[in-house]
Amino acid sequence: MNEQNATAPQRAQGHRSDQPAPGQDLAVAAESLFLANLLLVPVLSFAVLFWLWRKHADAPPLARNHLKQTCYVSLWGGLILAVFTAAFLALGGLQWAWTWVLVIMYFTCVHSTLVICGMFGLARAMAGKPFRFPLIGPKLET
Amino acid sequence: MQYKSQAVAKPYFIAAIGLFIGQILFGLVLGLQYVLGDFLFPAIPFNVARMVHTNLLIVWLLFGFMGAAYYLIPEEAETELFSPKLALALFWIFLVAGALTIVGYLTVPYATLAQLTGNDLLATMGREFLEQPLPTKLGIVVVALAFLFNITMTVLKGRKTSIALVLLLGLWGLAVFFLFSFYNPANIVVDKFFWWWVVHLWVEGVWELILGAMLAFVLIKVTGVDREVIEKWLYVIVTLTLITGIIGTGHHYFWIGTPEYWQWWGSIFSALEPIPFFAMTVFAFNMVNRRRREHPNKAAVLWALGTGVMAFLGAGIWGFLHTLAPVNYYTHGTQITAAHGHMAFYGAYVMVNLTMISYAMPLLRGRAANSNKAQVFEMWSFWLMTVAMVFITLFLTAAGILQVWLQRVSDSPVPFMVGQDQVALFYWMREWAGVAFLIGLIVYVISFFVKGEEKAA
Ligand code: HEM
Ligand code: HEM
Ligand SMILES: [Fe+2]
Numbered sequence: 001m002n003e004q005n006a007t008a009p010q011r012a013q014g015h016r017s018d019q020p021a022p023g024q025d026l027a028v029a030a031e032s033l034f035l036a037n038l039l040l041v042p043v044l045s046f047a048v049l050f051w052l053w054r055k056h057a058d059a060p061p062l063a064r065n066h067l068k069q070t071c072y073v074s075l076w077g078g079l080i081l082a083v084f085t086a087a088f089l090a091l092g093g094l095q096w097a098w099t100w101v102l103v104i105m106y107f108t109c110v111h112s113t114l115v116i117c118g119m120f121g122l123a124r125a126m127a128g129k130p131f132r133f134p135l136i137g138p139k140l141e142t
Numbered sequence: 143m144q145y146k147s148q149a150v151a152k153p154y155f156i157a158a159i160g161l162f163i164g165q166i167l168f169g170l171v172l173g174l175q176y177v178l179g180d181f182l183f184p185a186i187p188f189n190v191a192r193m194v195h196t197n198l199l200i201v202w203l204l205f206g207f208m209g210a211a212y213y214l215i216p217e218e219a220e221t222e223l224f225s226p227k228l229a230l231a232l233f234w235i236f237l238v239a240g241a242l243t244i245v246g247y248l249t250v251p252y253a254t255l256a257q258l259t260g261n262d263l264l265a266t267m268g269r270e271f272l273e274q275p276l277p278t279k280l281g282i283v284v285v286a287l288a289f290l291f292n293i294t295m296t297v298l299k300g301r302k303t304s305i306a307l308v309l310l311l312g313l314w315g316l317a318v319f320f321l322f323s324f325y326n327p328a329n330i331v332v333d334k335f336f337w338w339w340v341v342h343l344w345v346e347g348v349w350e351l352i353l354g355a356m357l358a359f360v361l362i363k364v365t366g367v368d369r370e371v372i373e374k375w376l377y378v379i380v381t382l383t384l385i386t387g388i389i390g391t392g393h394h395y396f397w398i399g400t401p402e403y404w405q406w407w408g409s410i411f412s413a414l415e416p417i418p419f420f421a422m423t424v425f426a427f428n429m430v431n432r433r434r435r436e437h438p439n440k441a442a443v444l445w446a447l448g449t450g451v452m453a454f455l456g457a458g459i460w461g462f463l464h465t466l467a468p469v470n471y472y473t474h475g476t477q478i479t480a481a482h483g484h485m486a487f488y489g490a491y492v493m494v495n496l497t498m499i500s501y502a503m504p505l506l507r508g509r510a511a512n513s514n515k516a517q518v519f520e521m522w523s524f525w526l527m528t529v530a531m532v533f534i535t536l537f538l539t540a541a542g543i544l545q546v547w548l549q550r551v552s553d554s555p556v557p558f559m560v561g562q563d564q565v566a567l568f569y570w571m572r573e574w575a576g577v578a579f580l581i582g583l584i585v586y587v588i589s590f591f592v593k594g595e596e597k598a599a
Contacts, residue, residue: 097547101540108539112459116451119420123427 021128023060026052026067031122031131034070038077038115046074065130066121069137076136077114081107143505145216147223152506153233154209155499159587161202161240162492166580168195173573177566186248193273194247199487200271201240206495207316207352208236208289211309213502214359215293219300224292232285232292239281243274265326269333271341272323279323286317304373305362308380309355315348331399338394345486346387346415346457353453353494354379354418357426357446360501364443365433375425382418390415393465397474405467412465416458419490423450438597439504439511441520445497448528452489460485460535472550477542477565485535488527496524496586503590513594520589526582533575541568 030049037045053067085107092099117133124131132140143149171191174181182191216223223229246255252273259275261267266276274282290313297306322339358376362369392408426447437443460482464473473479500520504512511517548561556564 097544097552100547101543104543105536105540108459108463109536112455115459116423116454119423119454120427123424124431126424126428127431129431 021060021062023063024125024128026056026059026063027065027125027128028122030063030066030070031118031125034074035115035118035122037074038111038118046078049074062125062128062130065140066125069121069131069133070118072138073114073117073133073136077110080136081110081114084110143508145222147226147229148213148216148502149506150223150226150229150233151209151213151502153230154205154212155503155506157233157237158202158205158209158495158499161198161205163583163587164244165195165198165202166576166583168192168198170573170576170580171195173569173576176569177573190247190252193252194244196271197247197273198244203491203495205236206491206498207313208232210352210356210495210498210502211289211293211313213498213506214309214356215296215306216300218303218306218359219297221296221300224295224299228288228292232288235281236285239278239285243278246275247273264324266324269323269326269337272337282320283317286320290314290317303369304376305355305358308351308358308376311380312348312351312353312355315351316344319343319348334398335395335400338391342391342394343388345491346390346412347383349491350383350387350418351380353449353490354383354422356494356498357422357449360442360446360497361426361429363501364437364439364446365429366435366437367429367432371432372425372429375421375429379418379421379425382414382421386411386414386417393467393470396467396470409465409467413462415465416454416462419454419458423454426450437511439501439517441512441517441524442497442501444521444524445493445500448524449489449493449497452485452493452528452531454489456482456485456487456489456535460539472546473542476545476549477538478546479542481535481538481542484538485531488531493528504596509596509598511597512589513592513596515594516589516592519585519592523582523586523589526585527579528582530575530579530582534572534579537568537572537575541565541572544568 029052033045033049033052037043037049049067050071053071056063056067059067085103088099088103088106092102121131121133130140131137168191171182171186172188172195175188175191212223212229246259250258252268255275256262256267259267259277261276264276266279267273272279290310293313294310297310319340322336325336327333327336354376358372361367362372388411389407390412392404393412395404395408427450430443430447464470464478464482504510512520544565545561548556548564549558
């Protein structure tokens with residue numbers, strides 16, 4: 001997988017299934033909150049996620065990686081979702097069939113892409129590995 | 143391959159792929175008839191082609207499951223299959239019965255077929271997915287019971303692993319729920335009520351257990367992750383499946399004449415049905431991230447991960463899309479349903495069978511993995527078929543939204559066929575995506591014949 005994305009110390013951390021990597025709990029929490037923000041409790045989940053990111057400024061690199069990625073991508077992803085959906089609705093109007101074709105297709109595709117990426121992130125966090133969201137995830141620090 | 147008797151899986155896999163090709167060809171015929179109504183008329187009417195398309199799908203998936211069980215059970219139970227001869231005999235019985243049924247569909251008018259095959263003795267025909275004539279249905283039961291006897295005896299005399307037990311539970315469930323296809327009460331509400339006990343409780347119940355067990359088996363093999371870790375996941379998946387899927391049946395009881403409380407029960411429980419699919423995806427990726435070895439069969443790993451993603455999208459997302467009663471009120475029986483049906487069947491059950499075949503076939507042919515070149519072909523076919531299916535789904539979804547608007551939301555609703563004319567462009571695009579799918583399938587078949595340097599088993 002994205003082995004090349006891992007920084008040297010992170011790669012060295014290894015991922016033995018019997019002992020969690022340092023910062024793994026926070027990393028898993030970050031990805032879970034990211035997903036909860038998309039699937040269960042929007043906004044509130046993000047608020048908690050953001051608070052965790054601020055609070056744990058000196059957490060282990062694994063945790064920082066996942067906190068930063070999920071915060072950025074929640075913001076950018078949310079923005080892309082909301083702005084274009086609103087734009088389509090505003091431009092097309094609620095009374096036009098194609099508005100709904102576009103809005104529902106757009107929202108479903110972007111939303112489910114974000115969810116799938118969050119699941120990849122969660123799987124990596126649970127394996128004690130760093131993750132970079134494709135396209136809109138911030139660059140990994142080295 | 144560790145046990146000689148696992149070899150009986152091979153003809154099952156080959157037949158599965160053969161029937162898969164037939165299914166897709168009929169899919170393309172259907173897609174063309176959607177836009178060119180006279181295509182192949184009167185030789186192959188739409189309703190017949192549809193029946194062949196869906197029945198071939200179900201039958202080849204069953205061939206795949208049986209092949210998978212014959213491969214998986216001896217290895218898990220650490221003993222030879224109870225009776226390889228029985229397995230081989232059943233293969234031929236099932237294949238001949240299946241072929242005769244398809245020939246019957248294509249050559250005899252359906253009403254005549256019903257007359258010829260004793261539908262007046264026990265009327266079971268004429269219902270979607272359960273169109274098979276009585277003798278075929280009875281044949282399916284006999285084959286299923288003999289098959290279950292064979293693999294259950296194998297497990298009883300050998301090691302009992304969680305994977306084998308979950309697989310057995312799923313397969314027994316499959317057979318038991320099929321019995322409801324013989325129950326066809328005159329009251330159409332009661333009929334539909336129990337029809338879903340076959341259809342829904344299969345794909346959102348017992349088949350999910352089969353899916354979980356097959357995926358777990360392949361993941362153990364290709365990642366080398368500890369069995370205990372994988373088994374824990376499997377228990378979670380099984381539990382979530384049963385908690386959500388059984389009462390989730392209610393999402394089919396919104397508007398068929400059943401009591402109104404089903405709108406609540408069905409909406410709430412089926413809204414939770416994506417959770418086991420979610421767990422399966424995270425499970426598959428987590429295992430591959432924690433892998434302890436690089437398995438030479440890269441294609442099998444790709445199929446396993448793809449199954450997770452596409453099952454979640456098709457069943458989880460596209461299922462949730464129309465599962466709440468207030469939404470389903472508008473979307474019920476539209477192209478939204480077809481979009482979901484295609485991606486869910488492909489993502490979950492087609493792909494898990496191809497995962498198993500991808501892993502087991504090289505071993506059945508005496509090597510750990512196919513040559514790199516053959517794997518490149520196989521991975522191309524993975525992407526072609528998967529991307530094509532994504533497009534089929536998207537075009538059908540777009541057609542569905544438009545259809546809902548035109549027929550059910552608009553202030554001046556149009557009749558069904560007028561609406562269909564207006565979405566024809568999407569049907570054309572669906573057909574082209576279907577052609578891409580067929581090309582992917584051809585590449586897939588070719589991959590079995592590509593030579594190159596192979597790794598010994
Ligand atoms: C792999 C699993 C699944 C498969 C193979 C599958 C397949 C199908 C198929 C073929 C149909 C159409 C049946 C017919 O009327 O002929 C259908 C209907 C439906 N499915 Fe699924 N499905 C799966 C999982 C799910 C899940 C998880 C949900 C909900 C979250 C869901 C929600 C629905 C609903 C609401 C309908 C009824 C659509 C209507 O009212 O027309 N499905 N499914
Ligand atoms: C070449 C690609 C394919 C094309 C063009 C195609 C086309 C069609 C068409 C036109 C129908 C009838 C829909 C209706 O009655 O409204 C249909 C039904 C169906 N097809 Fe396909 N199909 C293709 C591939 C597949 C594949 C790969 C699968 C399974 C993985 C599949 C599963 C189904 C199912 C489950 C139904 C019944 C859907 C329902 O009841 O809503 N098809 N297909
Ligand atoms: Fe269902």
